[in-house]
């Protein structure tokens with residue numbers, strides 16, 4: 001069985017406060033984008049896990065695909081599988097690639113072994129893997145609160161047929177570190193009100209609180225955002241805890257193939 005774990009970006013990200021459990025309450029809009037890893041699993045005599053494509057900066061046993069298998073193995077007597085993950089989504093980039101792999105592993109095994117897990121049960125397992133894993137069980141534009149697991153699907157017709165230029169400068173920003181650096185402030189305007197406006201009015205209103213932390217550490221991210229606006233982006237910003245930047249365009253900007261010579265980039269059409 002083969003699945004294609006996709007990435008996501010965050011449209012705005014407000015950190016509202018620290019929780020007793022050590023996590024933070026956030027408000028964000030998770031938006032899926034069709035840049036995908038490839039994950040295959042087949043029944044086998046013994047368990048194996050192999051990867052290809054981008055090198056994963058985590059020990060094999062720490063891989064979220066293996067953690068997902070182990071989670072279900074605890075509750076069901078799953079027979080062995082041979083898994084292969086082909087890594088395409090840049091890591092530690094704010095694109096949720098690892099989280100997506102974990103969530104898609106849960107959905108793949110649920111189908112493969114006919115476990116009959118409901119969406120609620122899958123969401124529960126996904127949250128044990130990480131705060132933005134549950135989103136990939138829903139995998140549609142969602143307004144999210146809590147740790148990122150309290151989700152409400154949201155319509156964003158203003159993004160229909162828009163193009164997203166994703167630029168990853170390869171700067172790894174650790175999620176825990178980014179949260180530890182944050183100064184929590186009251187948002188000037190709530191996320192829901194901003195995204196109700198046309199995207200060309202989001203500039204300076206749709207804020208990712210982690211930009212202040214990331215831009216202070218990596219000034220080149222500010223240059224990437226300026227370049228995206230110069231190229232005609234209706235909106236440009238950082239996703240998650242970074243370092244991936246994205247620009248939203250009405251059409252493919254001239255010269256985008258040569259605008260970021262030393263960075264990973266890709267241009268995608270909104271799924272909506």
Ligand SMILES: C[C@@](CO)(OP(=O)(O)O)[C@H](O)COP(=O)(O)OP(=O)(O)OC[C@H]1O[C@@H](n2ccc(N)nc2=O)[C@H](O)[C@@H]1O
Nearest residue numbers: 022023024094096130131132147148175176179240241242
């Ligand atoms: C903040 C987001 C926005 O999408 O960043 P990105 O990972 O996408 O950049 C995600 O929710 C991240 O989710 P995820 O990457 O799964 O984080 P987790 O593994 O659950 O947590 C890693 C660490 O980040 C911190 N953390 C994470 C989520 C959260 N709501 N509050 C936190 O304080 C905690 O220190 C936690 O130990």
Ligand SMILES: Nc1ncnc2c1ncn2[C@@H]1O[C@H](COP(=O)(O)OP(=O)(O)O)[C@@H](O)[C@H]1O
Nearest residue numbers: 057058063064092093094095096097098099101
């Ligand atoms: N299957 C996986 N793919 C990518 N990263 C993984 C995977 N499993 C575990 N990881 C670890 O999780 C970290 C964060 O992964 P990822 O979700 O891609 O980050 P982000 O959400 O910031 O884009 C990676 O840096 C890596 O150490």
